[in-house]
Amino acid sequence: MDGEELTEQETQLYDRQIRVWGADAQRRLSKAHVLVCGMKGAVAEFCKNIVLAGIGSLTLVDNRLVTEEALSANFLIPPDEGVFGGKTVAELCCDSLKDFNPMVRVSVIKGEPSSFNEEFLKTFDVIVVSCCSLAEKKSVNEKCRKLPKRTSFYTVDCRDSCGEIFVDLQDYKYAKKKLDDTVECQLSYPSFEESISVRWKAHPRKVSKLFYALRVIERFEEAERRNPGETSISDLPGVLKLKKEMCESQSVNEAHIPNALLERLVTNPTEFPPVCAVIGGILGQEVIKAISGKGDPLKNFFYFDAVDGKGIIEDISSQP
Amino acid sequence: MASQQQLSAIKGAKVLMVGAGGIGCELLKTLALSGFQDIHIIDMDTIEVSNLNRQFLFRKSHVGLSKAKVARDAVLRFRPNVSITSYHANVKNQEFNVDFFKQFSVVLNGLDNLDARRHVNRLCLAADVPLVESGTTGFLGQVTVHVKGKTECYECQPKPAPKTYPVCTITSTPSKFVHCIVWAKDLLFAKLFGDKNQENDLNVRSSDPASSSDHAEDIFELNKDETIEHYGRRVFDHVFGYNIEVALSNEDTWKNRNKPRPIYSRDILPDEPTKQNGNADKNCATDGQSLISAMASLGMKNPQEIWSLMENSRIFIEAIKLFFTKREKDVGNLAFDKDDQLAVEFVTAAANIRAESFGIPMHSLFESKGIAGNIVHAVATTNAIIAGLIVIEAIKVLQNDANNYRMTYCLEHPSRKMLLMPVEPFEPNKSCYVCSETPLSLEINTHSAKLRDLVEKIVKAKLGMNFPLIMHGAALLYEVGDDLDEDMVANYNANLEKVLSELPSPVVSGTILSVEDLQQELSCNINVKHRDEFDEEKEPDGMVLSGWQETSLEKGDSSKTLGNGESTSKTLPSTKDADKNDDTDIVVSGRKRKLDEASSAVDISSEANSSKKPEVLDDDDDDLVMLDDGDSAINKKKRLQ
Ligand SMILES: [Zn+2]
Numbered sequence: 001m002d003g004e005e006l007t008e009q010e011t012q013l014y015d016r017q018i019r020v021w022g023a024d025a026q027r028r029l030s031k032a033h034v035l036v037c038g039m040k041g042a043v044a045e046f047c048k049n050i051v052l053a054g055i056g057s058l059t060l061v062d063n064r065l066v067t068e069e070a071l072s073a074n075f076l077i078p079p080d081e082g083v084f085g086g087k088t089v090a091e092l093c094c095d096s097l098k099d100f101n102p103m104v105r106v107s108v109i110k111g112e113p114s115s116f117n118e119e120f121l122k123t124f125d126v127i128v129v130s131c132c133s134l135a136e137k138k139s140v141n142e143k144c145r146k147l148p149k150r151t152s153f154y155t156v157d158c159r160d161s162c163g164e165i166f167v168d169l170q171d172y173k174y175a176k177k178k179l180d181d182t183v184e185c186q187l188s189y190p191s192f193e194e195s196i197s198v199r200w201k202a203h204p205r206k207v208s209k210l211f212y213a214l215r216v217i218e219r220f221e222e223a224e225r226r227n228p229g230e231t232s233i234s235d236l237p238g239v240l241k242l243k244k245e246m247c248e249s250q251s252v253n254e255a256h257i258p259n260a261l262l263e264r265l266v267t268n269p270t271e272f273p274p275v276c277a278v279i280g281g282i283l284g285q286e287v288i289k290a291i292s293g294k295g296d297p298l299k300n301f302f303y304f305d306a307v308d309g310k311g312i313i314e315d316i317s318s319q320p
Numbered sequence: 321m322a323s324q325q326q327l328s329a330i331k332g333a334k335v336l337m338v339g340a341g342g343i344g345c346e347l348l349k350t351l352a353l354s355g356f357q358d359i360h361i362i363d364m365d366t367i368e369v370s371n372l373n374r375q376f377l378f379r380k381s382h383v384g385l386s387k388a389k390v391a392r393d394a395v396l397r398f399r400p401n402v403s404i405t406s407y408h409a410n411v412k413n414q415e416f417n418v419d420f421f422k423q424f425s426v427v428l429n430g431l432d433n434l435d436a437r438r439h440v441n442r443l444c445l446a447a448d449v450p451l452v453e454s455g456t457t458g459f460l461g462q463v464t465v466h467v468k469g470k471t472e473c474y475e476c477q478p479k480p481a482p483k484t485y486p487v488c489t490i491t492s493t494p495s496k497f498v499h500c501i502v503w504a505k506d507l508l509f510a511k512l513f514g515d516k517n518q519e520n521d522l523n524v525r526s527s528d529p530a531s532s533s534d535h536a537e538d539i540f541e542l543n544k545d546e547t548i549e550h551y552g553r554r555v556f557d558h559v560f561g562y563n564i565e566v567a568l569s570n571e572d573t574w575k576n577r578n579k580p581r582p583i584y585s586r587d588i589l590p591d592e593p594t595k596q597n598g599n600a601d602k603n604c605a606t607d608g609q610s611l612i613s614a615m616a617s618l619g620m621k622n623p624q625e626i627w628s629l630m631e632n633s634r635i636f637i638e639a640i641k642l643f644f645t646k647r648e649k650d651v652g653n654l655a656f657d658k659d660d661q662l663a664v665e666f667v668t669a670a671a672n673i674r675a676e677s678f679g680i681p682m683h684s685l686f687e688s689k690g691i692a693g694n695i696v697h698a699v700a701t702t703n704a705i706i707a708g709l710i711v712i713e714a715i716k717v718l719q720n721d722a723n724n725y726r727m728t729y730c731l732e733h734p735s736r737k738m739l740l741m742p743v744e745p746f747e748p749n750k751s752c753y754v755c756s757e758t759p760l761s762l763e764i765n766t767h768s769a770k771l772r773d774l775v776e777k778i779v780k781a782k783l784g785m786n787f788p789l790i791m792h793g794a795a796l797l798y799e800v801g802d803d804l805d806e807d808m809v810a811n812y813n814a815n816l817e818k819v820l821s822e823l824p825s826p827v828v829s830g831t832i833l834s835v836e837d838l839q840q841e842l843s844c845n846i847n848v849k850h851r852d853e854f855d856e857e858k859e860p861d862g863m864v865l866s867g868w869q870e871t872s873l874e875k876g877d878s879s880k881t882l883g884n885g886e887s888t889s890k891t892l893p894s895t896k897d898a899d900k901n902d903d904t905d906i907v908v909s910g911r912k913r914k915l916d917e918a919s920s921a922v923d924i925s926s927e928a929n930s931s932k933k934p935e936v937l938d939d940d941d942d943d944l945v946m947l948d949d950g951d952s953a954i955n956k957k958k959r960l961q
Contacts, residue, residue: 014373015370015695016695019690049700052374053373053700053701075398078397079399079400099379273708274354276708278709280704281702281708306712308742309712309742310738311730311740311741313738
């Protein structure tokens with residue numbers, strides 16, 4: 001056990017969760033620094049979860065001004081327009097989050113994820129990006145991997161009734177309970193770019209269809225220079241055409257990505273609040289695990305679709 | 321985003337939430353965000369500090385206020401147009417009757433105890449309103465759907481009973497720390513500070529009747545001419561020294577056990593009164609019983625630390641002193657409360673000294689408090705996930721989408737790649753006494769058991785009725801209600817004290833009793849069968865009810881495996897008897913459940929799969945998942961370090 005003891009106040013406030021993950025994990029949490037980019041519903045849920053859990057600090061990035069859409073699944077923004085006063089989404093969320101747990105430092109940084117340099121990024125233990133373009137995801141992930149210390153990287157996005165989490169913990173060591181013993185484990189993660197570059201034919205069997213559908217949409221948005229989530233039913237023909245091309249180049253049958261699923265994702269790019277709660281909860285748990293170094297982390301994609309109710313882990317790593 | 325049909329179902333729904341705790345806060349938020357317009361919420365609890373780490377609608381300034389009311393106000397701040405009605409009340413109150421329940425489209429439970437869950441289940445059945453039930457413990461959670469006639473009701477599966485321990489294990493032969501806690505809390509604490517008239521097995525009668533004299537009773541009384549320090553040491557020496565010596569004299573007991581060691585205060589503590597080196601004065605300045613603390617008096621701070629025998633002994637004496645000097649009024653009517661700091665300190669110290677005597681490892685105050693208070697482990701993330709899943713099920717229920725109802729388990733370790741595992745709900749259990757008409761049978765000694773025993777031990781404790789009415793044919797034997805006249809009450813009270821076979825309408829072997837709860841609109845028949853003898857240890861009630869099952873919490877094997885093809889074993893959602901103010905209990909029952917292998921899995925590596933149909937499962941995965949009545953909750957307790 002390193003570091004100082006938890007204060008009496010912390011022990012009292014965090015009593016129930018210390019009973020779940022132990023005092024040592026609680027101490028580590030209180031020293032961890034988390035950066036999140038893109039404050040939509042699932043991220044708002046995630047932020048609430050880790051602020052309640054007693055993370056050391058949380059830094060928010062989202063320069064958008066409040067719109068109807070930003071409000072929809074985000075309970076951190078009060079609907080009273082008078083309060084907005086030119087504040088960004090991140091600034092408004094920050095005010096609410098501070099209120100949840102006075103022991104956590106919550107702050108806002110202006111800027112774009114792609115412009116963050118190493119000096120800045122290395123001050124964080126965990127970086128979560130959401131509603132970012134494919135290029136931004138790749139670039140932040142690559143920068144994380146070049147930092148002098150290991151930094152956990154996550155992406156999270158929800159559309160329609162579906163959600164996706166990507167995890168890159170690089171070379172990660174952790175402790176795991178096995179019967180009454182604690183054993184050391186180690187996992188090696190591929191980057192986001194490496195994962196999505198693995199030939200589909202080389203994938204494990206029966207990977208969630210969501211993985212493929214979301215890759216198609218991600219590519220479509222990039223090709224059309226759309227902001228993430230900026231699609232509508234009129235884009236469906238274009239998306240289906242792209243799907244065909246991608247399946248052909250990967251030599252897999254087109255039927256592996258159902259048109260109906262693509263149609264749902266393209267038509268309803270907004271978030272569904274219950275799915276945000278589920279995805280934000282899973283992501284919160286994963287980040288707490290990664291910080292405390294305890295328990296099997298998920299590797300390296302997680303999918304949830306309210307239509308079938310399954311929450312599935314997919315391991316898509318490069319083959320030797 | 322919800323579809324148009326979903327949105328119209330959501331907008332037209334009137335929802336009742338029961339519980340505004342860990343799951344409740346998350347649920348109310350998610351309902352409001354999802355577009356629900358008319359939400360009613362019942363919770364009898366007030367906010368406590370230990371809620372704040374996960375019940376995110378509450379702030380420190382809200383401690384002591386109604387959960388239901390504060391949760392409502394908090395959600396209205398970000399969704400002011402939702403209609404939220406709060407009730408700071410017990411869901412078992414009579415105002416929440418069948419008619420009250422009938423006004424809702426669906427009932428959503430975020431409760432913390434079995435009793436209230438059963439009650440709500442019955443009202444939902446009686447009112448024919450669908451129920452979505454939930455629970456969490458640590459990283460585990462579950463959501464189930466109960467629709468009358470379509471799926472099983474909450475009570476179709478046996479529910480776990482709180483764990484009880486054989487009396488002699490507690491009084492004479494503890495082998496685990498929990499036995500020492502039960503002894504310290506239920507026997508010693510109750511003896512010293514609780515109701516003197518309560519039955520208490522602290523001084524087990526020894527085989528020699530002469531030695532169990534009046535003296536044994538006096539020992540716990542504070543004499544006028546002694547100091548509290550002296551009294552504390554006298555009690556110490558009696559329970560940890562003398563009583564152990566007496567127990568040791570019974571050679572047979574120790575043939576196959578390690579002998580305990582008697583501990584006397586003079587060997588542990590110096591003769592002078594223990595010095596106070598803490599800041600006792602500060603305690604006096606602030607009010608509130610939680611601030612009167614033996615740890616503070618002795619300058620000890622860390623609740624995670626395991627105290628030495630000497631430290632435990634000092635806490636023991638100091639706690640007695642503080643009870644008799646600072647909380648005199650409480651002495652004689654205290655019941656153990658996990659939020660009473662001094663009580664937890666005393667119980668920790670007493671349990672540790674006893675543990676030391678019996679060669680059982682000692683525990684910290686933090687751990688002892690968890691065991692003594694049956695504290696359920698709770699984190700915000702699991703509650704948030706479960707709340708999301710409740711809303712997803714609720715929307716299906718509102719659309720009457722019965723084919724897609726699922727019960728979903730939130731697992732700590734993935735099973736067949738799944739962390740969230742949906743399972744098709746069961747059909748109603750045809751022999752469930754709550755949702756079917758199957759009679760129960762009761763073996764009882766009709767010549768010695770009184771009607772009171774039947775009412776307390778069976779009708780209230782086992783069947784969970786609040787306002788029971790018991791009939792034998794047309795004869796009313798007993799009834800509870802607010803509107804009874806005095807004669808009837810006197811009559812029923814007289815009946816309570818009568819032996820069954822001597823009631824005005826005698827209850828004997830072969831009698832069929834009809835038992836009803838008018839509030840729950842539940843009725844069932846009990847076939848009575850006379851039996852002379854009952855095993856004291858195995859059948860402590862002196863009667864056996866069957867057709868009604870309960871499972872024990874502690875069965876040894878705590879991890880069950882899922883599926884056949886899997887090599888690693890996983891801990892399943894399990895059963896926990898949750899205490900008040902916490903979030904849950906989880907029940908998984910022992911039947912085969914068909915896993916919903918929907919079409920989202922695709923086998924990309926096989927080009928042969930080119931049809932548009934959902935993939936046919938072609939590997940040896942077994943779709944049947946065996947969910948046993950796991951009981952890993954007990955195990956979970958040990959995860960602390
Ligand atoms: Zn039933």
